[in-house]
Each structure stands twice: as C-alpha cells, then as structure tokens.
Amino acid sequence: MMRWRCSRESDTARAASAGDWPEGLRAHAAACPVCRDVALVAGALRRDRRYLPADPPPAAAGRIWWMARIRARRAAAERALRPITVMELAALAAMAPVAAGALASVPPAAAAWLAELRFVPAVTAVGGQAAVSAVTVAASAAGLAIVLLALARLLTRADG
C-alpha cells in the first residue's frame, strides 16, 4: 500500500513553491514517494505563475467599491420598505370590512343630527345618511392607516 503522508511534506512544499532547495531536502524528496509528488506538483504550479494574467483587471478597485455601495444602499432601502409595504397591505385589508360595515349600517341618529344642524342644507334624509357613511368610512380608514403606518415606521427603525 502506498504511503500517503510524510513528516517533511510541508518543508518540501515550501521548497518546491519557492524553487529554493536545501540540499538534504532535495535528496529526501527524490527518494520519498510522497515528497516526490509534492515537489512535482508544487514545482509545476510555481512555474505556472508566468502564464497567469499580470495585466490590470478590467474593473478597478474604486469602481467595485462604488458598485458594492450602490447595491448595499439599494438592498437597505428595500429592507426598510418591506415592513411598510406589509403594513400598507394590512391597512387595506383592514379597511375593506370597515368600509363595508359602515356602508351597510348608516347611523340614523347622526343623520338626523346633521339634518337638524342644517350642516348640509340641500341633502335629503337619504343623502344625509350617505354623507354620514362617507364620513365614517373616511375617518375609520384614516385612523387605521395612521396607526398601521406608525407601526411600520417603528418596525423599520427597530430593524435598522
């Protein structure tokens, strides 16, 4: 069975990579099957360096840095907007049943009160009910939206 480790393997790798052999080590590497492979491979890789590109890479460091910064800022902005988007959707979802409920049940007392005050003189009883419905819906929606957007802002700050 072939040996697959040698205590002088690291020294051989260093010498072959540098191309600088202490005399005793060269003799060992010639005789030891493990170090012979190490020397052959490390030596080939050392000689290979001259084939590798030495010209400047296409992207300069400054350009990469700016690109990374733009990407990082865009990613941070997306992260910051994510809770707002979620809360906006939640606000819309919450507003839908409220709006439906408000339209379905017109508060008659409020309509009568508005009519007595002649707040909207031209409106009929039905018109007054519709106006009150609209006011109720708008107020509910605005209140919910304010609460949920405030929550979103708080979440954004906590996340950052």
Place this chain on the structure above:
Amino acid sequence: MPEDVLTATGPRAATEGRLSMDESEFVRFYDATVHPLRGYLTRLSGNLALADDLAQEAYCRMLAAAAAPADSDGRRRYLFRVATNLYRDHYRRARREGGPPRESREPVDGGVERRLQLRGDVGVVFDVLTPRQRALLWLAYVEGMQHREMAEVLGLSRLSIRPLLFRARHRMARELRARGLAPEGAPAGRRS
C-alpha cells in the same frame, strides 16, 4: 453623503446599507489580493473573462457581508471562500444546462493566442481534475494555506483535507508524468 456612512464598518454597517470596509481600506485589500484571486479563479474555471466576473462579484459580496472578518488574513480567506462558492454555483448551473462546465476550450478574451498563452502545463492538466481537486492544489501549493484554512475556504472538515489533497496531488503528478511534463530525476526547482 455623511462621512459616517463612508467609514462605518462591521455587522451593523452592512444591515444599514454600509460596507464592511471604507474605500481606502478596500483599495489596499484589493491591490493585495486581486492577482492571487484572479489566478485562482482562472485556473479553477479555465476562463479569464469568467474569472474576472467572479472576482468582481466576490469583492462586492464581501464588502456587503455583515460576517466578513476584520483582520486581513481572515478577509483574504473569506474572499476566496466567496469566490469558490460563486464558481461552484456557476459550475453546477452550467452542468444542469448542459453547457461546458470548464470553459478553457472556449476562446478567452476573444483570442486563441491569449488562451494558449494562459493555459500552460497546469491549465492542460487541470482539465482532467475535478473543481475541488483544482482548488485544493491551488490553495495548498500556490496560496500556501494550512489544512485548517483550506477547510474554511472550501467548506470541508479539517480532517478530510489530507486524504483529499493526497488524491488530488497524486492524480496531478500522474498526469504530469504521463504528458512528459515532469522534470527527470530530482525534484523541480533551482539547484542551490
């Protein structure tokens, strides 16, 4: 742009859209690592244009990473790790799509002459090795990494490195000999 955004570093910086290094620090790091990284990726992929793309992406990801180490050796290993993973993803994707996973047979930089110039003996022999074998040999004998460091870069256990490296080395030595690329007799190198 406020100055603190330009200079902020560390995990919190990344979550706030800042980078793990400021520009001057990055330029120094880049100058010290770009040629070794390019060489590694060129030999790993067999394609200089692909190597340049992967290197650029690796730097961008490292800059944006909250987990990027602060010391220069750690950063260097982290960069090689990111680059290795990017190449691995590219290799798997290319195999899935039926394309050539190793592209050294394709023209590099638009010129056959340039391609041949870049190949060398190692480029030819690397064609028959697996990507992991190429990476192991490069990290061990060009980057001079310890087994622990190679394990970190390649995402392997430290104990698995020795047998894997032995097999990769043995295979490459056999290929070099089979192609008449092994110097006769004594190990290669300058006689002192």
